[in-house]
Amino acid sequence: MTMLKRSLPGRTSLKLAAALAVLALTGAQQPAAAQELAKDLFGAEKLPAVAAPQSFGFYSKGCFAGGVAIPMDGPHWEVMRPSRNRRWGHPAMIGLIEKLSRDAAADGWPGLLVGDISQPRGGPMLTGHASHQIGLDADIWLTPMPDNRLSTDQREKMSATLLVDEKTHLVKDALWTPQHMRLLKRAASYKEVERILVNPGIKKKLCDTVKGDRAWLRKIRPFWGHDYHFHMRVGCQPGSPDCKRQETTVPGDGCDQSLAWWFTDEPWRPSKNPDKPKARELMTMASLPRECRAVLDAPAPSSAEAATYHDKGGDKSIADATPAPPVAAPEPAVTGDAGALPASANAFAATPEIGIPLPRPRPGN
Numbered sequence: 001m002t003m004l005k006r007s008l009p010g011r012t013s014l015k016l017a018a019a020l021a022v023l024a025l026t027g028a029q030q031p032a033a034a035q036e037l038a039k040d041l042f043g044a045e046k047l048p049a050v051a052a053p054q055s056f057g058f059y060s061k062g063c064f065a066g067g068v069a070i071p072m073d074g075p076h077w078e079v080m081r082p083s084r085n086r087r088w089g090h091p092a093m094i095g096l097i098e099k100l101s102r103d104a105a106a107d108g109w110p111g112l113l114v115g116d117i118s119q120p121r122g123g124p125m126l127t128g129h130a131s132h133q134i135g136l137d138a139d140i141w142l143t144p145m146p147d148n149r150l151s152t153d154q155r156e157k158m159s160a161t162l163l164v165d166e167k168t169h170l171v172k173d174a175l176w177t178p179q180h181m182r183l184l185k186r187a188a189s190y191k192e193v194e195r196i197l198v199n200p201g202i203k204k205k206l207c208d209t210v211k212g213d214r215a216w217l218r219k220i221r222p223f224w225g226h227d228y229h230f231h232m233r234v235g236c237q238p239g240s241p242d243c244k245r246q247e248t249t250v251p252g253d254g255c256d257q258s259l260a261w262w263f264t265d266e267p268w269r270p271s272k273n274p275d276k277p278k279a280r281e282l283m284t285m286a287s288l289p290r291e292c293r294a295v296l297d298a299p300a301p302s303s304a305e306a307a308t309y310h311d312k313g314g315d316k317s318i319a320d321a322t323p324a325p326p327v328a329a330p331e332p333a334v335t336g337d338a339g340a341l342p343a344s345a346n347a348f349a350a351t352p353e354i355g356i357p358l359p360r361p362r363p364g365n
């Protein structure tokens, strides 16, 4: 059974719908506030937008309403770096992390150390990730949860274990265990999970060692960083018509020349243009789907606890359990100035199907 301690009055959804309607009427005219950097506005939000859960835009350029928080502690998880206030996500994402924590525990992984998910209303962040903007990305540490409960101070300061040698880009064999493999396989087994990003060394380790069913390796994608955590990305959820789908992963297990490319010098050369601004330095409100303005303006719940997702252990997703008054989304298409943004705004696009992948800029995460 799933229980959501959150009030969801229809009136607030109506307000959001009204705000969206006003935005639709103002058409292409952008208010002066549109020039503010979106990271400053979304980075300042402490609580989610009360409305039916809905993601707007893309993983690296969007926002979301109806966010819920994962509790700081569960039977099989602990939230890390709590001061960042990035334990918010679409209810389907939060429910899935809790389910993974139970399934992983049954598989022999003691519990999850949960890293960043999203800001309460998503959007670009002041520091770190290029993506994680629509409540459908989560970082899970590759360090098992310790036996003793971590104090708040430990959660802020405990350093993660790097599983990959920085020089060879290969997994440190002394640290890698079959339980790591099982955890990734379990996460990849969920239909909601469209891809999982890991360091190329981890992908190679899986390619070299996984026997039997290898179909799940298709979802495991190599990427820079991700040497102490993996990044789990869920697809656009029902009720989010303005959520932009990512490209599907290419067929096959990915243990081919596209992986071999990562073990050449090319991906690791210093950037030719190190001073190029990151996407978040250019992203104004005008860059985001226009619904994101209404998401910013929407009412907040009375407290974080009031929007915290308490799962009693069932498999039913919160999205199924919540009677969701739909948020009117009058805008037909997500516009914006995608062309003006650096390519890192589209990080995590699928590896090109043929030949080696094109070098891509290294995003913060």
Ligand SMILES: [Zn+2]
Residues within 6 Å of the ligand: 129, 132, 137, 138, 139, 230, 231, 232, 365
């Ligand atoms: Zn991530």
